[in-house]
Structures are given as C-alpha cells and as structure tokens.
Amino acid sequence: xxxxTALLLHLVLLNPAGLTVAAGEQQQETGTTVILENNGIKVxxxxxxxxxxxxxxxxxxxxxxxxxxxxxxxxxxxxxxQNQLLTLALGKQSQTRIRRTDRNxxxxxxxxxxxxxxxxVQGVSVSTCLALHSDRPELRIEVNQVxxxxxxxxxx
Numbered sequence: 001x002x003x004x005t006a007l008l009l010h011l012v013l014l015n016p017a018g019l020t021v022a023a024g025e026q027q028q029e030t031g032t033t034v035i036l037e038n039n040g041i042k043v044x045x046x047x048x049x050x051x052x053x054x055x056x057x058x059x060x061x062x063x064x065x066x067x068x069x070x071x072x073x074x075x076x077x078x079x080x081x082q083n084q085l086l087t088l089a090l091g092k093q094s095q096t097r098i099r100r101t102d103r104n105x106x107x108x109x110x111x112x113x114x115x116x117x118x119x120x121v122q123g124v125s126v127s128t129c130l131a132l133h134s135d136r137p138e139l140r141i142e143v144n145q146v147x148x149x150x151x152x153x154x155x156x
Contacts, residue, residue: 040137123149
C-alpha cells in the first residue's frame with residue numbers, strides 16, 4: 001500500500017526582536033553527519049539514524065533529538081489479516097539513506113526494516129525531506145511517502 005501525505009512541519013526560528021536573521025547557505029558532510037546551515041541556524045543530521053539537532057545561532061539554543069531513543073521517529077503498522085500491531089523505529093530498525101537534492105535540502109529514506117526480533121519486514125519504506133530556507137532561519141520537514149508493503153496497513 002502506498003500512502004502519500006501532505007504532512008508538513010515547519011520550524012521557524014526568530015531572533016528575540018521577532019525579525020528573521022539573514023541567511024547565507026553553507027552545507028557540509030563530515031563522516032556520518034550531514035550539515036545544512038545558513039546564518040540563522042545549523043542542522044546536523046546523523047546519516048546513520050536520521051536523527052537531527054537544530055542550533056539557533058543568535059541565542060545558542062540547541063534543539064536536540066531524544067538521546068534515550070536515538071531514533072528519527074516511529075512507523076506504526078497493522079497486519080492486514082492478523083490485526084497484529086507493529087511499531088518500527090526509523091533509523092534504528094531500518095537502513096537510512098540520505099541524498100542531497102538541492103543546495104539547501106536532503107531527502108531521507110528509511111527502508112530495509114526488521115522487527116525487534118530481527119525478522120525482515122518486506123516492502124516498507126518512509127521517504128522524507130528536510131529543507132533549509134535560503135534567506136530565513138526556517139527548516140521544513142516533510143513526510144513525502146509511506147510504503148507499507150502488501151501485508152501491512154498504516155496505523156496512525
């Protein structure tokens with residue numbers, strides 16, 4: 001089953017006066033960390049797990065990922081025939097692939113899932129996009145597509 005979503009999260013960071021900070025783009029890739037950066041914010045993405053941290057440069061405020069879980073999110077599926085619920089950890093029970101799509105954007109795909117017991121889950125993938133605005137301290141996060149395979153249904 002293929003599910004395309006219009007889920008869109010916006011993270012807009014403003015300076016204390018309520019004015020956006022001017023941006024100059026700079027992106028780097030260092031080992032297992034991919035960085036999107038402008039004058040207002042720096043986004044550090046772990047290429048292995050998909051977890052990311054956001055640093056607001058003017059105040060030095062860091063929004064970090066959950067250090068206890070170490071995952072980029074969860075996907076909940078319900079088996080079509082057995083009514084069994086399965087929760088998969090993005091980046092922990094999956095392979096994470098990151099591809100730069102633009103100067104300021106990357107696509108992340110989570111696939112090749114396994115259960116906690118190590119059993120493969122066929123045909124499941126999640127495609128996302130992280131995009132940094134070129135002239136404002138704004139990060140856009142989109143879930144573009146969720147593939148659930150033939151045995152599972154998406155269960156929000």
